[in-house]
Amino acid sequence: MLGYVLRRILSTVPVMxxxxxxxxxxxxxxxxxxxxxxxxxxxxxxxxxRIRANLGLDxxxxxxxxxxxxxxxxxxxxxxxxxxxxxxSLIKQRIxxxxxxxxxxxxxxxxxxxxLGVLAAWKVGTWLDRGIMxxxxxxxxxxxxxxGYVLAYLFALVLDWLPVQGYTPIAQGFWPWIQNLILPSIAxxxxxxxxxxxxxxxxxxDVLAQDYIRTARAxxxxxxxxxxxxxxxxxAVPIVTVIGLGMALLIGGAVVTESVFxxxxxxxxxxxxILRRDYPVIQGLVLMxxxxxxxxNLLVDISYTFLDPRIKY
Amino acid sequence: MTFSRRTALKGLGSAGLLASSGLHxxxxxxxxxxxxxxxxxxxxxxNFDPIWGTQYVVRNAAALVWDxxxxxxDKLQPQRQMVEGEEVSADGLVWTFKLRDGLKFxxxxxxLAKDVVAxxxxxxxxxxxxxxxxxxxxxxxxxxxxTFKWSLKKPYPKMLxxxxxxxxxxxxxxxxxxxxxxxxxxxxxxIGSGPMKFAKSEWVPGAKAVFEKFAxxxxxxxxxxxxxxxxxxxxDRVEWIIMPxxxxxxxxxxxxxxxxxxNPISDxxxxxxxxxxxxxxxxxxxxxxxxFRMNHLQAPFNDVKVRRAVLTALNQEDYMRALVGSxxxxxxxxxxxxxxxxxxxxxxxxxxxKMRNIEAAKKLLAESSYKGEPVVCVVAQDxxxxxAQGDVTADLLKKIGMTVDFVATDWGTVGARRAKxxxxxxxxxxxFHTWHAGADCINPAAYTAIRANGDKAWFGWPDxxxxxxxxxxxxxxxxxxxxxxxxxxxxxxxxxxxVYAPTGFFLGYQxxxxxxxxxxxxxxxxFWDVSKTA
Numbered sequence: 001m002l003g004y005v006l007r008r009i010l011s012t013v014p015v016m017x018x019x020x021x022x023x024x025x026x027x028x029x030x031x032x033x034x035x036x037x038x039x040x041x042x043x044x045x046x047x048x049x050r051i052r053a054n055l056g057l058d059x060x061x062x063x064x065x066x067x068x069x070x071x072x073x074x075x076x077x078x079x080x081x082x083x084x085x086x087x088x089s090l091i092k093q094r095i096x097x098x099x100x101x102x103x104x105x106x107x108x109x110x111x112x113x114x115x116l117g118v119l120a121a122w123k124v125g126t127w128l129d130r131g132i133m134x135x136x137x138x139x140x141x142x143x144x145x146x147x148g149y150v151l152a153y154l155f156a157l158v159l160d161w162l163p164v165q166g167y168t169p170i171a172q173g174f175w176p177w178i179q180n181l182i183l184p185s186i187a188x189x190x191x192x193x194x195x196x197x198x199x200x201x202x203x204x205x206d207v208l209a210q211d212y213i214r215t216a217r218a219x220x221x222x223x224x225x226x227x228x229x230x231x232x233x234x235x236a237v238p239i240v241t242v243i244g245l246g247m248a249l250l251i252g253g254a255v256v257t258e259s260v261f262x263x264x265x266x267x268x269x270x271x272x273x274i275l276r277r278d279y280p281v282i283q284g285l286v287l288m289x290x291x292x293x294x295x296x297n298l299l300v301d302i303s304y305t306f307l308d309p310r311i312k313y
Numbered sequence: 314m315t316f317s318r319r320t321a322l323k324g325l326g327s328a329g330l331l332a333s334s335g336l337h338x339x340x341x342x343x344x345x346x347x348x349x350x351x352x353x354x355x356x357x358x359x360n361f362d363p364i365w366g367t368q369y370v371v372r373n374a375a376a377l378v379w380d381x382x383x384x385x386x387d388k389l390q391p392q393r394q395m396v397e398g399e400e401v402s403a404d405g406l407v408w409t410f411k412l413r414d415g416l417k418f419x420x421x422x423x424x425l426a427k428d429v430v431a432x433x434x435x436x437x438x439x440x441x442x443x444x445x446x447x448x449x450x451x452x453x454x455x456x457x458x459x460t461f462k463w464s465l466k467k468p469y470p471k472m473l474x475x476x477x478x479x480x481x482x483x484x485x486x487x488x489x490x491x492x493x494x495x496x497x498x499x500x501x502x503x504i505g506s507g508p509m510k511f512a513k514s515e516w517v518p519g520a521k522a523v524f525e526k527f528a529x530x531x532x533x534x535x536x537x538x539x540x541x542x543x544x545x546x547x548x549d550r551v552e553w554i555i556m557p558x559x560x561x562x563x564x565x566x567x568x569x570x571x572x573x574x575x576n577p578i579s580d581x582x583x584x585x586x587x588x589x590x591x592x593x594x595x596x597x598x599x600x601x602x603x604x605f606r607m608n609h610l611q612a613p614f615n616d617v618k619v620r621r622a623v624l625t626a627l628n629q630e631d632y633m634r635a636l637v638g639s640x641x642x643x644x645x646x647x648x649x650x651x652x653x654x655x656x657x658x659x660x661x662x663x664x665x666x667k668m669r670n671i672e673a674a675k676k677l678l679a680e681s682s683y684k685g686e687p688v689v690c691v692v693a694q695d696x697x698x699x700x701a702q703g704d705v706t707a708d709l710l711k712k713i714g715m716t717v718d719f720v721a722t723d724w725g726t727v728g729a730r731r732a733k734x735x736x737x738x739x740x741x742x743x744x745f746h747t748w749h750a751g752a753d754c755i756n757p758a759a760y761t762a763i764r765a766n767g768d769k770a771w772f773g774w775p776d777x778x779x780x781x782x783x784x785x786x787x788x789x790x791x792x793x794x795x796x797x798x799x800x801x802x803x804x805x806x807x808x809x810x811x812v813y814a815p816t817g818f819f820l821g822y823q824x825x826x827x828x829x830x831x832x833x834x835x836x837x838x839x840f841w842d843v844s845k846t847a
Contacts (some may be wrong), residue, residue, distance in 0.1 A: 264520030
């Protein structure tokens with residue numbers, strides 16, 4: 001097991017290297033020039049060229065790539081072209097809001113979606129099943145920003161229960177922290193809940209048709225232990241897989257959610273960096289997101305061994 | 314019925330009306346709340362060097378932190394600010410300035426003449442007027458701690474305007490050690506002598522910037538007027554909260570989470586106006602001039618007949634309606650290049666813009682060298698102003714029989730592509746859209762877009778010697794009559810050769826809660842004399 005984990009961790013190195021190469025190349029090929037954004041409209045072409053030279057953007061592709069790669073190996077993601085702050089500092093400033101948002105969304109989604117999926121599978125073919133699946137379709141279909149606006153309308157402006165925007169660090173207390181996250185998490189969680197609920201239902205239906213479930217029921221085992229102890233555990237592998245894969249959805253959705261609720265997170269940092277062509281920040285963020293994605297999927301793979309003893313590494 | 318993002322914005326905005334009771338519980342105590350002003354700026358404060366980066370948002374924040382030698386007032390006149398007095402020699406070649414006593418930087422050090430010399434040296438490497446001064450400069454030296462001397466080879470009558478103007482980059486004064494930074498590299502310390510200190514530790518680019526009152530600031534005794542007069546801070550703390558989503562900003566203003574929003578979008582203004590807790594008014598009376606530029610170096614716009622054909626077909630109302638909707642108070646036609654309601658405004662030569670004539674445009678086009686080649690129209694879709702104008706232009710070009718290659722892209726790409734002089738089919742461009750702050754268009758001082766000095770001109774590279782001759786005449790003019798004469802001729806020459814196409818004059822709103830007082834109209838948000846009650 002330990003050997004497997006180490007091998008998987010090591011295997012992230014070539015993955016990250018390929019990601020780094022692709023990101024760097026794409027940004028090099030993409031149109032746009034941060035120097036012209038910095039120089040402003042009044043700048044002469046000479047001014048723009050001088051800024052570009054100072055930023056090192058006029059050097060050949062390979063020189064820039066190897067220099068950047070060297071920095072990455074040393075754990076240095078570079079310095080933002082615009083803010084002149086280290087990319088790692090910018091990420092540190094922004095990681096707490098995004099981590100909080102994704103974690104609360106993840107917990108909320110799992111707590112809501114799994115029971116809904118189990119319920120739909122248990123009551124398959126009934127109005128309850130159809131109702132839950134219809135809700136899932138709505139969750140998939142309605143854009144995050146629409147859900148966000150509607151929630152803000154109801155709970156922030158009409159009822160005045162929660163703030164419209166912003167983020168309060170958890171160091172300032174649990175309630176100030178969570179009250180800024182409730183609406184964004186519900187908005188962001190919609191699509192995730194829909195996805196997990198559908199997969200849970202589907203996996204549960206497969207398991208519930210197994211002989212051992214019929215045996216358990218024949219023995220007189222109650223409905224709740226049958227569903228949640230015997231069936232759900234055996235249906236967990238695809239559910240956990242989807243939760244892991246769905247992290248990409250969360251990261252993508254966080255970009256919009258953070259804009260709608262003015263949360264100073266990594267999603268907004270990414271969009272701002274792309275619009276301004278702040279190459280070091282974009283590269284650093286994409287690398288970090290890729291690493292998180294690889295790591296989450298590693299954790300998912302490891303979790304299989306706990307959920308299904310037949311799986312061994 | 315379709316449901317779009319814009320519909321959603323309006324829905325959320327209207328929701329605020331229901332929440333306009335003002336009962337929202339503030340998160341901080343009433344006393345602290347009254348001393349903290351929460352402001353939503355036009356865009357993100359991504360960097361904070363007002364010489365290195367010339368975006369307006371940087372200039373606006375910098376005006377809190379750094380002071381200037383002179384400041385322009387609401388009559389557009391330069392007034393003394395850090396300077397106690399100045400003397401100019403009879404031949405106009407030597408300017409001697411004396412600083413006010415008691416000026417201090419935020420680190421406690423006195424402001425000395427050597428700081429000013431280093432600051433002016435850095436500024437004059439990046440500013441168009443500064444570069445002109447450098448071009449005629451003999452020397453710029455500190456005479457003593459409070460006196461510095463600027464000696465020139467040739468008189469420069471617009472010296473005080475150059476030092477007072479609000480166009481970016483402004484001539485902000487920094488400590489010598491900071492001002493010695495290469496003008497093309499970013500500073501890393503943000504120490505000024507202005508009325509507010511920059512709280513660097515609280516700066517989260519893209520989210521928040523904080524300014525704290527500078528206790529040792531000594532305001533002038535005169536009343537504040539734009540960048541001139543006594544800059545008295547009536548709040549202890551100004552927080553800039555960046556909100557990329559206008560609906561969120563509208564909702565936050567209505568719920569009392571923020572106090573002042575610099576630029577509400579016109580879609581949401583009617584809703585804000587209905588809220589009894591909110592004031593809405595014009596932000597900047599100098600407004601903006603919309604424009605599109607044609608590439609004078611490449612076909613088809615290297616032929617003046619083609620450019621004039623486009624101008625003949627242009628109806629500014631179409632553009633302005635696309636920008637501001639049905640609110641007639643927000644726009645007016647501008648048959649020229651200079652800001653309406655300012656001393657040098659002129660319509661000389663503006664007949665071509667006063668009457669749209671599609672048939673005449675077609676005739677002119679037929680007489681030109683245009684052979685039906687596609688016009689590469691590069692339009693940034695992420696800027697509402699450029700997108701709306703681009704859509705109108707594409708329609709206009711088609712109406713007169715031109716083929717349009719509409720390149721929908723983002724502003725970052727436009728910024729890079731417009732600098733290319735290649736043929737449109739080889740990565741170059743035919744036309745792009747933009748706009749100019751009215752404050753930049755009151756005279757040629759900072760009006761880069763009006764210049765027509767060929768390779769050295771702004772993108773599109775017009776080469777019209779008569780325009781340049783009149784720019785020089787304006788710089789040399791010593792009275793208003795002389796300036797007006799030069800500007801009249803300049804306007805006509807620029808329209809005759811279509812240096813660029815002005816698409817109209819438009820204004821924008823600002824909105825603030827009624828608990829805030831002292832907000833004035835101006836080319837940037839002025840925070841002095843602004844107070845807030847809990």
